[in-house]
Amino acid sequence: MSDNHGSSPHLKALTQEEMLVLAKQDLKTGVGRSVKHESAAKQVSGEAIYVDDRLEFPNQLHVYARLSDCAHARITKIDVGPCYDFPGVAIAITAADVPGQLDIGAVLPGDPLLADGKVEFYGQPILAVAASDHETARKAAMAAIIEYEALDAVLSVEEALKQELYVSEPHSHQRGDSQTALANARHTISGSVHIGGQEHFYLETQVSSVIPTEDGGMIVYTSTQNPTEVQKLVAEVLGVAFNKIQIDMRRMGGGFGGKETQAAGPACMAAVVARLTGRPTKMRLPRMEDMLMTGKRHPFFNQYQVGFDDNGRITGCEMKLAGNCGYSPDLSNSIIDRAMFHADNGYYLGDASITGYRCKTNTASNTAYRGFGGPQGMIMPEIIMDEIARHLGKDPLEVRKHNLYNGMHGINGFGQPLTPEDAGRDTTHYYQPVEDNLLPEMIAELEASSDYHKRRAEIRAYNSSSPILKKGLSLTPVKFGISFTATFLNQAGALIHIYTDGSIHLNHGGTEMGQGLNTKVAQIVAEEFQVDIDNIQISATDTDKVPNTSPTAASSGTDLNGKAAQNAAIIIKQRLVDFAVRHFNVSPEDVSFANNYVLIRDQIMAFADFIQLAYFNQISLSSTGFYRTPKIYYDRDNARGRPFYYFAYGVSCSEVVIDTLTGEYKILRADILHDVGASLNPAIDIGQVEGAFAQGVGWLTSEELVWNDKGRLMTSGPASYKIPAIADMPVDFRVKLVENRKNTEDTVFHSKAVGEPPFMLGISVFCAIKDAIASLAGYQISPQLDAPATPERVLWAVEALKTKSDTKTGAIL
Incomplete structure (x- = not known):
């Protein structure tokens, strides 16, 4: 050359x-092209390699953890002697055998790798056995002798609130004088709702494979969303410098937040065994143990009081959002914060007070899940909008439009030029301006493309002539903030x-x-x-x-x-x-x-x-x-700042039909319009929207977590825990991305995030189910329905509504 x-x-x-x-x-x-997923061919052919697919090493050990069968108790005796009666057992470890730091808490302490003198939830690891194969390790672990002294257990959010048991102190966002606004309001309503948790149900359970190195370190192959945290925690439990630990993570078989902090336990247990034996070690959790040991989406108990005018526009609002954090802090501070940030969704709440409670219970420590607390807060204004509409006898969509933040092109929720009354309706209750609000335009587009008003009239006609099957329709928006609320993570x-x-x-x-x-x-x-x-x-x-x-x-x-x-x-x-x-x-x-x-x-x-x-x-x-990430900051002490770089928007319109004799229901149609800025990959983005919607629907309809009075999770496998299947999806499913709308911020090629925001599109299905139930009372009474809206709960809500009196006629409905 x-x-x-x-x-x-x-x-x-x-x-x-x-x-x-x-x-x-x-x-x-x-960018901008629908390029197929880089591992698509490998995944559909079974050639993609996950942690458990890696070839095993000579002398490799397999670890099984013995779990607590008490929700709260002192450990009075642990005898691992019987474990060694099984040929192939290499070692049985307890908290005393951890060479370095025992606590593996993500942000704050409170998560011992193995229980140390006390157990705080049913399913907490107490000891671990390593053997030449997994089944031997399991049998040996179950042979260990563990004795307890039972302690009182707190298993519900309400009980934790009553006793003021928190993993950290309550925190509030305040704008204006909500008490005075409520006292002076033309109308007021109040209520409460339970919002259930959700199991991550990733296809690949928690798994790590660890190899000791010649210099006292470890190579860790692990299924984690957070390699650096696993590196840190493995180093700390071993008592070595971070540079001794190498984390290798090629792909996960699903995460959804469940592998942000929860992957650390198996990785650290395997590492401790590998250090003590000098042998390669793998720990893969069976499905039931995975569901018992790991945290879920936080269940919430939410209370609200709202004041509004004759148009349904909110003038004052107070909300109390109480999250069930489980036994330790984990990421709950940030999760409850995000629920509070998103308690407005796309609406200006007037003078508002939002308080978050981080309740401590004797259950597994709940953790990150797609939306990170946002869904549990965001569903509240949607419930409130429906309550206001039924109180005033209005179309819920009309009430929603009255309460939207100002649009980015100087329009209100009805697409009309702003008036003096709209002044100031562009700032959240944590004082971040909403500068790029696309919701008025997106709602108008979906309202037209979905034939909302025509279908609303047709559904009313159908319900008036159908005594058993009732249809419901709801159009709900999404405004979701993008950035870590812990600013340093950006x-x-x-x-x-x-x-x-x-x-x-x-x-x-x-x-x-x-x-x-x-x-x-x-x-x-x-x-x-x-x-x-x-x-x-x-x-x-x-x-x-x-x-x-x-x-x-x-x-x-x-x-x-x-x-x-x-x-x-x-x-x-x-x-x-x-x-x-x-x-x-x-x-x-x-x-x-x-x-x-x-x-x-x-x-x-x-x-x-x-x-x-x-x-x-x-x-x-x-x-x-x-x-x-530029521009973002947040003063938590004063509850003010710009915690989000930008907002992503979405709108969904769902139609359902319910059977009032059984509580069963079907999603007939779903129309979705979602904002991803300038899409980097339209095919992948549409796939994310579809998948997120399905998972959001599962959270609010079929995925019910049930604990018994001893604190044991009874829905600990696919036989009892029901994720959505293909038959649960809309018969008619229409998804479209917003076109020609670049992100106004300097993101990568002006795209927007698409992982979490579309999850909340599923809220439209929950609201549509309630709309169908409300038709039994001429849309004048709002049904009481907790989430998830299982057929049983729908049936209970139907029966409860039938027995309520119509305050206008005195008739029994």
Whole structure:
């Protein structure tokens, strides 16, 4: 290859016409394209490798944990002697055998790896046995002798509130004088509702495989959303420096928040065994043990009082949101905070007071789940809007429009120009301006495309002539804040190498759990270098490559890691442009990248050839990238700030039919319009919207968690815990992304997060079920219905409504 500035055997002349044609062509696998998931073929063929698929090592041990069968008790005796009667048992460990720190609490202490003198929930690990195979370990663990002294257990949120048992103190958001606003309100209503929790039910249960290294460290293959936290906690339980621990995470078989903190336990137990025995060790939780040991979505008990005018516009509001945190803090502070942040959804609540209670109970410590507390807060204003509508005899959609935040183009909820009465209705109860509100426009679009008013009239006619089957319809919005509310987590790193054949190695701090993160980040890098995505190889998330990563959560995976990868690509790209300018004696404007080529003035070179030329001229082809989210801050003491970089919006309209004799129901149709900014990958984004809607529907309808009076989870497997199946999906399912709406903030290619926001679209189904029940009372009485709205609860609500008196006629309904 020549070093002369103006010539190279790899360069060829290109006419102006050819250059123009090439420049106008879009990269087929860059951003904005529906590129298939990078592991799709492997996953559908069974070739994708998960932690439990890895080849076992010689002498590998398998760990099984013995769990508490008391909700709250002192441990008076532990005898592991009988465990060693089973051939193949290598070791049985208790809290006393942990060489380093025992507590593995995520943020605050309170989560011992193994119970230390006391158990605080039914299913808490007390001891662990390692043997040559899993079944032997199980049998040996069950042979251990454990004796208890029972203590009083608190198993409900109401009891915790009564006793003022909290994992941390209550906290409030306050705007204006809510008490005075309520006292002066034209109308007031009040009520309470139980919002159930939710099991993550990832297909791959918690699992880690650990290999001791020669320098006293560990290589940990683990299914986790948070490799850096697992690295930290494994190091701490072993009493070694973080740099001794390497975490390797290629993919998860689902996470949904359940592997943000809960993956640490099995990883740490396996690591302790590996340290004490010097042997490779794996711990994979069976489904029942996984469900007993790990936390869920927080169940909530919510209370409210609302004042409003004759139009249904809210003038004052007080809410009390009480989350069941379980026995320890885990991530509950941030989760209850997010519930409080989202207690407005898309509505201005007038003078408002929102208080969050972090209740301590003797159940497994509840944890992150898709939406991270947002859904449990966001459902409240939707329930309230329906209550107001029935109190006033109005269409619920009309009431919703009266209460929306001002639209971004100077319109109100009805799409009309703002009036003096609308002044100030653009700031949340935590004082963040809502500057990019698309909801008035999106609601108007879905209202028209779904034929809302025509169907509302048809449903009323149907219900008047159908004594047993009743239909319901509801259109609900979503406004969801994007960013970690723990501000320091809004950062990410990435690493890019370009090899001399032009192929690109990409590594970033995010984790792939099926959501398509790796595909999107690869598309971003492909777009920057203008090469095909097939030219990019993404390796497993690895703490040796990108350190100090934030968890893949809060819908920020692509926002953070995509920007970090883009930053690394831009650094390398600028080096290449600078090199080309010097080497070919051209200006920077003469150098561009397009469709796997580098264009240099009126000549063209294949990307791979150009990279080789840069290498021979000693140009660095590797770079790290870093990104931190700008603009966000939050003063928790004063409950003011901008905790979210931006908001993502959605609207869903659902129609259901219920059987008033059995409580059974069916979703007949769902229309969804969702905002993802400038979509990086429309196919993946639509898939995320569809999946999130299904999971949200499951949370509010079929997924019921039941504990007995001893604190044992009775719904600990698929036979008793019902996630949605294909037959539970809408008969007619229509999903559309908002078009031509770039994110107004400087996110990666002006896209928006799509992981969590569409989960709350499922609220429309819950409201539609209540609408169908309310038809029994001429839509004048709102049914009392807790979530999940199982057929049993629907039937109870139907029967309760039938026995209520119509205050206007005195008739029994």
